[in-house]
Amino acid sequence: MLLEQVQVSECAKKFGTNNFRVVLVSRNQDALDQYAKELSSEGIETYALAADAANSASLTAAFEQIKKNYGSPDVLVYNVAVLKSGKPTSLTAESLVSHYQVDVAGALHCALQVIPDQVAQKAGTILFTGGNFALRPSADYTALSIGKAALRTLAFTLAEELKPQGVFVGTVTIAGIVAPGTRFAPELIAEKYWELYEKREEHEIVYS
Template identity: 30%
Template sequence: MTSSLTLPPLDPPAPRGSLLVVGVGASHGLGAAIARRFAAGGYPVAVAGRNAPKLEATAAELREAGASVVSVVGDASTADDARRFVAAAQELAPLAIAVHNAGSNRPAPFLEVSEQRFEGHWREHALGGFHVAQAVLPVLVTRGGGSLIFTGASGSLRGKAHYAPFAAAKAALRATAQSIAREFGPQGVHVGHVVVDGGIEGDRLLSLRPGLKDQQGPDGLLNIAAIAEAYWTLHHQHRSAWTLELDLRPWAETF
């Protein structure tokens, strides 16, 4: 008896278009790792961030590895800069995937949190994600599809002590991702939200807590290349089985 079931192709489609990563700093960071993974897969890459020396150093490394890359200095929490980021990617090739990876975390006891700090977290994560989405989505809809992925955190699911500004901002970003996924999925745009649940083994965390890697043990922190591989997988999923939310954590992390 012959089955009528038709399975989607197992291999991802050939690269089409460019990648934009908003929130790229040091070479040993998640934004740079995402850029490296897609560049290795044949995508021209636009990297954007606020720290010009770190951004250009990362871009130079990508060029030395043979990538087609452009770097753009700016702040995603402003609409004009978000549009500039998209335009830069479009100059390389029609935009196929954008990643919002921007935003910091500055824990503090709640009664010591200023209005400025609370608003600053919101601007970096929630408002920045909003502006990037508004700049990216019309482009992806016009070209007939693509992906928009947000880097989230476990703070979007639960607010820990001393993390109120970060948790509030990440929760807003998660809700935004959920809303636009429901609106733009039927228009061919795959919106994903990646909950990073644990410490990332990158320059930012290890510079603040240099002994943490040894303390956590082998693979006790999230490897940046492994996280980047998850973004690659999300972008290449068959549209009959898209993932909206993916949570990643080290094997030894409690949750």
């Protein structure tokens, strides 16, 4: 699981309590170690590995280590985005590409690390974290809106290509602000990832 927000910790917990071994990946090793410690204390076999979603070589190295030490992932959850405001005219071509590298290209690169083995096994799941900006873009968050729209398209096109080969691809489109104790509490959103994984029917859940 590629980790950027606390909601992925809840997602990891959901899969972990259903007999999955969890590998968390993020830039921040200290935060990773804390999440891994919390999950391990609940009896979930958890490992943590640092990598940067903005750096394809870093991601490749991480997946090589994962495959070597834990086996090829049965489920990939990509939940990474550059959460930075900015109107269209505040962007440059370079800054937009830097957002896109994390929001979309990183997602594709991670998927490509697991797809060959999943296709060979005719089984596997890839889940992306979408957002309301994919459906209702905001000028105040232009780069993120573009990224989420592109990620949604990536999810649907990958799903179309890989479904005949036994691999399920889906996206949870979160139409709200993630916050504990609300309708958008991380543990409630985690249920939607599990629902996609279990049912394998619709390729998108819009959680609003």
